[in-house]
Amino acid sequence: MKKTNKLYLIFLIVFLSVFYFLVENQFYRSIVIYVMFNAINASLLNILFGYAGIISLGQAAFFGIGAYTTGILTVHFGINPFLTILIGAFISFVVAYIVGFPTLKLHGHYLAMATLGFGMIVYILFNEFTDITGGPSGLVGIAKLSIFGILIDDESKFYIFFSVIFVGFSILLELFDKSFYSYKLKFIKESESASKSFGINVSKVKLIVFATTSMFSAVVGSLFAFYSGFISPVSFSLKYSIDLFVMATLGGLGSITGGTLGAALLTVFPELISNFEDYEMIIYGSLLAIIVMFFPQGISGLIKKMLGKYVRS
Amino acid sequence: MKKMLLILSSLIFLGGYAYAEINLGAIFSVTGPASYLGLPEKQTLEMLVDEYNKAGGFKGEKINLIVYDDKGEDAEARKKFLRLAQNDKVITVIGPTRTGPSLAIKDEAQKNSIPLISCAASKVIVHPVNKFIFKTPQSDELAVEKIYEYLQKNKNKKVAIITSQDGFGDTGRNALLAEAKNYGIEIISDERFKDTDKDMTSQLSKIASKSPDAIICWGIGPAPAIVAKNYKQLNIKAPLFMSHGVASKKFLELAGSAAEGMYLPAGRLTVVDKLSDKDKYKPILMDYKKKFESTYNQPVSSFGGYAYDAFMLFKLALEKGGKDKEKIAEALENIKNYVGSTGTFNMSKDDHNGLGKESFLMIRVKNNDWEIVE
Structure with missing residues (x-):
């Protein structure tokens, strides 16, 4: 087995801390925070699609389940914020298990359709349960999180808090990548019948991966609710699921840095070009097309290739 | 590169x-x-x-x-x-x-x-x-108050409402229910429809059976136009009111002759050509x-x-x-x-x-x- 990619983890830690001390502007900090949110979600999707070959177009729904659980429980019932994260994670796990049980037996387009349908149903529920979710106009007044007596109420504090979580998540991800389990998933992706003949319980493994990633999504969703203090169904629509999908693909499927790279590029780039207003979409679209056409392994594949040239020779 | x-x-x-x-x-x-x-x-x-x-x-x-x-x-x-x-x-x-x-x-x-x-x-x-x-x-509440005021003046007490199941219809419905008491109005029927519904005959027949003094429909997009058509088809006598959400030429095109005689509250910009010259808003609106x-x-x-x-x-x-x-x-x-x-x-x-x-x-x-x- 390969050694863990310490370089990448050190780079993350150095970048996040240097950025914090050099840049005081809250807008730039908020962009990095959004990059981290998207990066975690895209990496989770990368595990599903890039490793295990499960196409899920319903990831935004699990993200939303976490966010709404936290939102509803703190706004209407005043429950301890930390507890709501756990409750959200639990609900999401159970829902993913129940949904995954029948749907994960499907493959390719059919699985995509089923998860798409699930995502839409959840989106409709957020909209229609007006009394508790606040309906289309959203849920206001979500409590803030406090740790060791410090209330996390501005960009800087949240930046520190979330950076720690993000680095922790990246380490976990890296460990996963080098573990036996990730090879098991890649094996399943290559050939289900072959892995069955080796005694792997394919449907069970898939179900556990699906439920676990959904649980993590919900945790991130809860944190998102604390961060923005306001949620509405728009943030959890099909568009977000597709955005995540593009991020994972663009960054590089089946590679642990892929989700983060894709999220960083697709979150920062639109901000850079938003001065062009009318041409924003054209520039964005052509960039996507170029990457998908010429770099099928995504950005992380490209970087690996470039690094490989120097390292090997 | x-x-x-x-x-x-x-x-x-x-x-x-x-x-x-x-x-x-x-x-x-x-x-x-x-x-x-x-x-x-x-x-x-x-x-x-x-x-x-x-x-x-x-x-x-x-x-x-x-x-x-x-x-x-x-x-x-x-x-x-x-x-x-x-x-x-x-x-x-x-x-x-x-x-x-x-x-x-x-x-x-x-x-x-x-x-x-x-x-x-x-x-x-x-x-x-x-x-x-x-x-x-x-705010939508003002549109509701405008309608209720008009109903009160015409001594219409029993009102049926039919609202759409979206953000707009929802705030409208809440306001309609909340304000009714203040104007001495009784909501005798509370029906709902989806934006994508193609026929509202069943909701409207239910409403008609309770013989209200007026019907208020709250929604945007093509659905209210269907309500107007079904209302004409069922030949209901009570006047039909709609929200400011349909105050557009597009709605008139969609509803056609079915919209004839329908009431709604609307901002002045919609009817700027028909304002009297004495109206203090006319110069600003015409200028804009x-x-x-x-x-x-x-x-x-x-x-x-x-x-x-x-x-x-x-x-x-x-x-x-x-x-x-x-x-x-x-x-x-x-x-x-x-x-x-x-x-x-x-x-x-x-x-x-x-x-x-x-x-x-x-x-x-x-x-x-x-x-x-x-």
Whole structure:
């Protein structure tokens, strides 16, 4: 087995801390925070699609389940914020298990359709349960999180808090990548019948991966609710699921840095070009097309290739 | 690849705007599902700022308008607001177009002490009142009150309501149920429909069987037109009322002859040609309409009017309070008797919308066109 990619983890830690001390502007900090949110979600999707070959177009729904659980429980019932994260994670796990049980037996387009349908149903529920979710106009007044007596109420504090979580998540991800389990998933992706003949319980493994990633999504969703203090169904629509999908693909499927790279590029780039207003979409679209056409392994594949040239020779 | 990066980075650099002293920010849903609202708002604001700068600006200083698109999304609006506050150093932000994004940046506006003049309808934006948050469109409650007042005058007591299951229909339904008591009105039937429904005969037959004095339908898009058609087919005698959400030429096209005789509250911009010359709003509205239609070559919409009022309020506050953000917020709160495109604004400590029922007119459909009732 390969050694863990310490370089990448050190780079993350150095970048996040240097950025914090050099840049005081809250807008730039908020962009990095959004990059981290998207990066975690895209990496989770990368595990599903890039490793295990499960196409899920319903990831935004699990993200939303976490966010709404936290939102509803703190706004209407005043429950301890930390507890709501756990409750959200639990609900999401159970829902993913129940949904995954029948749907994960499907493959390719059919699985995509089923998860798409699930995502839409959840989106409709957020909209229609007006009394508790606040309906289309959203849920206001979500409590803030406090740790060791410090209330996390501005960009800087949240930046520190979330950076720690993000680095922790990246380490976990890296460990996963080098573990036996990730090879098991890649094996399943290559050939289900072959892995069955080796005694792997394919449907069970898939179900556990699906439920676990959904649980993590919900945790991130809860944190998102604390961060923005306001949620509405728009943030959890099909568009977000597709955005995540593009991020994972663009960054590089089946590679642990892929989700983060894709999220960083697709979150920062639109901000850079938003001065062009009318041409924003054209520039964005052509960039996507170029990457998908010429770099099928995504950005992380490209970087690996470039690094490989120097390292090997 | 290097060359490409070079070109790209230089393009980004050139894309930056020139430095100016008064930075005014705006966030509108120029693309996305609410673009039909956001685009006229952006166009109106650009036109007005241009005109203001040509006339000399504020004490010789020009306004530098920075508009961002939130695509109708909360997170996007929040990012753009922080960008306006931290990078562009704006002194006021106009927009966003929709309620969700407006609520999403409410806290940030307060933290950064930047006055926000929202162009979204929901009452929640300015209730509870926040020192820095204002809005220009009429709240839906006012439309409900306008209808109830009219019903009360005509001694109609038993009312049936049929509302759509979306954000607009929902706030309407809540307001209809809550305000009924104050006008001595009894809701005898409460039916709902989905935007995508193709037939409302069953709901309407149920309503007809209870023989109400009036029927009120609350919704936007094609569904209310279907309600109007079914209403005619069932030959119901009680008059049909609709919300201001259908006050567009598009609705008249959809409903055709079925809309004949239907009542609705609407802003004055919808019926500007039919206003009497004595109406104090007519000069402003005609002026806005003429300018907008000659600049952009497309019909004016009442949504652009919200941005029109927002800019005018900002202008008044700027001229009174100067470039200080706190002073602008204070000046906004003290604006009285400003006659705008939507109505007369009377801001106060408890009311950061400042509009009254008079901002709506009761109109009726006649010969597939609008007619002012009162």
